[in-house]
Amino acid sequence: MSQIVSEIKCPNCGAQLNLSPGELVATCRYCGYTSVVGANAPFQLQHSLIVNNLNNARITQDLQDWMRSGFMKPGDLAKRSKVTMLELRYLPFWLVHLTATSTYEGMLERISPPTPRKGTIQNQYDWLVLGRKAADFPTRDYRVPAEGKIPFDFTKIEPQAKFLNSELDSDEAVIRAKNEVEENQRFLLKQEVDQVTRFDTSFSIEKPTYLHAPLWFLQYEYKGKSYNAIIDGSSGSMIRADIPQTDFKLI
Numbered sequence: 524m525s526q527i528v529s530e531i532k533c534p535n536c537g538a539q540l541n542l543s544p545g546e547l548v549a550t551c552r553y554c555g556y557t558s559v560v561g562a563n564a565p566f567q568l569q570h571s572l573i574v575n576n577l578n579n580a581r582i583t584q585d586l587q588d589w590m591r592s593g594f595m596k597p598g599d600l601a602k603r604s605k606v607t608m609l610e611l612r613y614l615p616f617w618l619v620h621l622t623a624t625s626t627y628e629g630m631l632e633r634i635s636p637p638t639p640r641k642g643t644i645q646n647q648y649d650w651l652v653l654g655r656k657a658a659d660f661p662t663r664d665y666r667v668p669a670e671g672k673i674p675f676d677f678t679k680i681e682p683q684a685k686f687l688n689s690e691l692d693s694d695e696a697v698i699r700a701k702n703e704v705e706e707n708q709r710f711l712l713k714q715e716v717d718q719v720t721r722f723d724t725s726f727s728i729e730k731p732t733y734l735h736a737p738l739w740f741l742q743y744e745y746k747g748k749s750y751n752a753i754i755d756g757s758s759g760s761m762i763r764a765d766i767p768q769t770d771f772k773l774i
């Protein structure tokens with residue numbers, strides 16, 4: 524299976540595309556051409572890149588700073604922990620710009636007497652969908668920075684970085700975005716009514732944009748246990764990090 528996949532050539536320059544099984548969107552390492560694999564007529568996708576601004580030394584420093592800050596961490600965390608894995612990965616995302624309009628009917632029961640309510644909730648979203656099916660990444664905690672976005676350029680990708688292609692095509696990304704946005708609209712509805720009797724959402728969707736963003740994945744060890752952290756390579760902000768449980772000692 525993987526052999527068949529690896530025989531696919533770049534529609535632009537003819538170079539062999541290195542694809543793993545399941546990857547649907549390919550970016551050529553030689554010319555940067557991005558296309559959907561298996562599409563009847565290959566077409567070029569608009570593709571952006573968020574530039575990485577950090578290096579290993581800076582990431583290690585950022586992690587140390589994070590360990591020293593805040594009250595919820597062991598006091599010796601920075602001193603006694605060791606970074607065991609540090610990897611820059613370019614993750615594929617689809618950014619889906621859409622407007623969701625939900626109409627609803629229901630009952631407001633938190634007031635007395637309970638009152639029927641109906642209305643509309645309309646919101647615009649730039650909804651981010653990760654192009655990987657089995658990745659553990661907190662997409663909702665991550666915001667694509669507006670600055671630092673350039674047309675995709677493979678020469679900006681560090682040779683040691685891991686580059687991942689998307690396993691979702693644009694249509695699948697839209698379906699995922701619609702489902703997640705609808706869930707979010709339903710969550711917002713809880714402010715309006717307590718019992719829902721009708722809820723319909725319609726969407727107006729623009730063509731999704733494809734982009735790669737630099738994320739630093741770290742593992743550190745503290746007192747024999749391993750913990751994970753993810754840092755945004757553009758802004759340097761901590762996206763998620765495990766904090767070792769501490770025994771609180773009151774002074």
Ligand SMILES: [Zn+2]
Nearest residue numbers: 533536551554
């Ligand atoms: Zn090419």
